[in-house]
Amino acid sequence: MNAPRARLGVISMFYARPFLGEHFARFGDVRRADLDFIELLVPEPGELDLAATRRALADAGLGVVLAARVNPTRDLASADPRAREAGERYLRYCVDIAMALGAEIVGGPLYGAPLVFAGRAPAPVAESERARRIDCVVGGLRAASAYAGDTGVRFAVEPLNRFETDMANTTRHGIDLVARVDHAACGLLLDTFHMNMEDSDLPAAIRAAGAHVIHFQANENHRGFVGTGHVDWRGVGRALAAIGYAGPITLEPFRRDDERLGVPLAQWRPPNRDEGPDLAASVRILREAFGEARGA
Amino acid sequence: MNAPRARLGVISMFYARPFLGEHFARFGDVRRADLDFIELLVPEPGELDLAATRRALADAGLGVVLAARVNPTRDLASADPRAREAGERYLRYCVDIAMALGAEIVGGPLYGAPLVFAGRAPAPVAESERARRIDCVVGGLRAASAYAGDTGVRFAVEPLNRFETDMANTTRHGIDLVARVDHAACGLLLDTFHMNMEDSDLPAAIRAAGAHVIHFQANENHRGFVGTGHVDWRGVGRALAAIGYAGPITLEPFRRDDERLGVPLAQWRPPNRDEGPDLAASVRILREAFGEARGA
Numbered sequence: 001m002n003a004p005r006a007r008l009g010v011i012s013m014f015y016a017r018p019f020l021g022e023h024f025a026r027f028g029d030v031r032r033a034d035l036d037f038i039e040l041l042v043p044e045p046g047e048l049d050l051a052a053t054r055r056a057l058a059d060a061g062l063g064v065v066l067a068a069r070v071n072p073t074r075d076l077a078s079a080d081p082r083a084r085e086a087g088e089r090y091l092r093y094c095v096d097i098a099m100a101l102g103a104e105i106v107g108g109p110l111y112g113a114p115l116v117f118a119g120r121a122p123a124p125v126a127e128s129e130r131a132r133r134i135d136c137v138v139g140g141l142r143a144a145s146a147y148a149g150d151t152g153v154r155f156a157v158e159p160l161n162r163f164e165t166d167m168a169n170t171t172r173h174g175i176d177l178v179a180r181v182d183h184a185a186c187g188l189l190l191d192t193f194h195m196n197m198e199d200s201d202l203p204a205a206i207r208a209a210g211a212h213v214i215h216f217q218a219n220e221n222h223r224g225f226v227g228t229g230h231v232d233w234r235g236v237g238r239a240l241a242a243i244g245y246a247g248p249i250t251l252e253p254f255r256r257d258d259e260r261l262g263v264p265l266a267q268w269r270p271p272n273r274d275e276g277p278d279l280a281a282s283v284r285i286l287r288e289a290f291g292e293a294r295g296a
Numbered sequence: 297m298n299a300p301r302a303r304l305g306v307i308s309m310f311y312a313r314p315f316l317g318e319h320f321a322r323f324g325d326v327r328r329a330d331l332d333f334i335e336l337l338v339p340e341p342g343e344l345d346l347a348a349t350r351r352a353l354a355d356a357g358l359g360v361v362l363a364a365r366v367n368p369t370r371d372l373a374s375a376d377p378r379a380r381e382a383g384e385r386y387l388r389y390c391v392d393i394a395m396a397l398g399a400e401i402v403g404g405p406l407y408g409a410p411l412v413f414a415g416r417a418p419a420p421v422a423e424s425e426r427a428r429r430i431d432c433v434v435g436g437l438r439a440a441s442a443y444a445g446d447t448g449v450r451f452a453v454e455p456l457n458r459f460e461t462d463m464a465n466t467t468r469h470g471i472d473l474v475a476r477v478d479h480a481a482c483g484l485l486l487d488t489f490h491m492n493m494e495d496s497d498l499p500a501a502i503r504a505a506g507a508h509v510i511h512f513q514a515n516e517n518h519r520g521f522v523g524t525g526h527v528d529w530r531g532v533g534r535a536l537a538a539i540g541y542a543g544p545i546t547l548e549p550f551r552r553d554d555e556r557l558g559v560p561l562a563q564w565r566p567p568n569r570d571e572g573p574d575l576a577a578s579v580r581i582l583r584e585a586f587g588e589a590r591g592a
Contacts, residue, residue: 166562170555230498261473
């Protein structure tokens with residue numbers, strides 16, 4: 001029996017940030033890397049011509065997934081009611097954009113509470129504040145999920161490592177959060193980069209998350225190309241097969257080929273060479289690891 | 297042939313922070329966990345009675361290693377000359393404290409440039425600024441190493457993950473830095489927690505670092521107890537044996553047994569139960585992994 005083909009894609013930041021109309025020619029590169037979709041950052045108002053984007057995607061034969069961008073001014077977990085309201089408004093906006101582009105998944109750290117990338121240092125969280133944050137986040141995600149309703153758009157909540165948020169770090173945190181939201185339009189996004197830091201056993205975590213998982217990001221431990229680090233891709237593939245996962249799987253190889261002392265690794269940088277062959281090699285490694293796992 | 301016994305220790309933060317005279321009773325717990333030394337944060341002036349600390353260590357039969365604490369006000373990489381001078385003064389102070397306590401290693405991110413724990417967000421670093429930072433750090437470490445001279449105290453420079461610094465993230469960065477300093481009193485500290493995020497292959501990185509390594513920290517990927525995560529301890533042990541490593545190996549299991557949603561993982565918290573048996577189990581796992589690797 002043939003294994004079903006894994007639905008693989010790449011994040012737009014692999015090519016450019018911001019990703020604009022002038023970058024639509026990259027959609028052909030995505031296809032040539034044997035990928036099925038692109039994951040776009042949710043465009044800010046006016047950043048992309050939505051109709052033109054949808055046509056360019058269709059012309060290239062590509063699907064699309066959306067990555068939401070939270071920040072301290074739109075943050076479901078914020079103590080500031082204006083930031084919380086802006087966070088809820090933003091999630092509704094994401095649904096509207098998803099419908100306009102034909103996307104079915106809006107993923108990311110939708111709960112807010114950004115840490116290092118917002119210049120916020122780790123600090124103790126009082127028990128009352130922890131409870132308030134959870135209430136606000138669960139309420140906000142429930143309201144946004146109700147707005148998504150039966151449009152077919154779903155929210156995929158992503159746990160991030162301890163340095164990027166203090167809201168949801170482990171897969172267990174993610175499961176707990178989406179179980180509390182308890183809405184068909186709200187599931188889980190797992191990213192092996194973050195899991196490698198926070199989970200004890202990646203395949204076991206995937207199995208525990210089970211049917212909650214509606215989006216997946218396949219990243220190496222150091223965020224370089226798949227196959228150049230130490231993530232156990234066969235184990236990950238077997239776990240995804242075991243839970244019957246058939247959703248999108250995005251590659252986000254952000255780390256550039258510049259290993260000089262003092263070059264920041266947490267700072268996004270544009271490509272410094274043609275990385276197409278490396279991307280294609282990563283895709284082959286994943287298809288082989290996942291295909292073998294599914295076909296067994 | 298019997299393998300030499302690995303020299304293992306635990307960081308004082310495992311018990312308390314700050315670690316004060318009232319905590320000296322913990323030295324007995326350290327011995328009972330089959331450990332050989334404690335790694336103390338370099339005490340701030342007046343924080344510890346140095347003579348009393350040295351006596352308590354001797355009474356317990358424990359060695360001591362020091363962990364330096366840099367911050368934006370004492371930072372070899374700073375653009376502010378006062379912060380740089382304070383950084384150099386601090387490293388001389390560390391040598392004085394080491395001699396007073398009988399420690400031979402002062403380890404840590406001695407180059408400065410703290411990121412998430414200083415509330416500094418990742419940002420691009422211009423090429424001229426990168427070069428300036430390297431010059432300042434190399435000059436500062438060279439001056440501090442000259443001050444250490446033939447006292448027997450050595451500086452162990454530790455690469456940290458991308459979110460904790462933008463100066464030295466990978467083992468390769470660390471090798472490059474200590475090679476530029478080029479002084480017998482300046483070597484490398486490798487920590488598997490950071491390596492798990494930034495290096496492609498931990499055993500290969502250890503082998504590449506070779507004789508530069510003068511201190512080592514054995515931490516799980518999620519900073520819980522050794523043996524509860526996915527670090528390949530046998531591979532690490534074989535690599536340490538291959539480079540003939542005979543220096544100290546510190547455990548720093550900071551992660552507390554509280555997996556509730558919204559409990560920050562990057563925030564230090566005191567123990568919430570008696571963790572002695574877990575520490576002893578970690579030590580057994582390491583001794584077995586390292587002993588087998590060395591005895592082979």
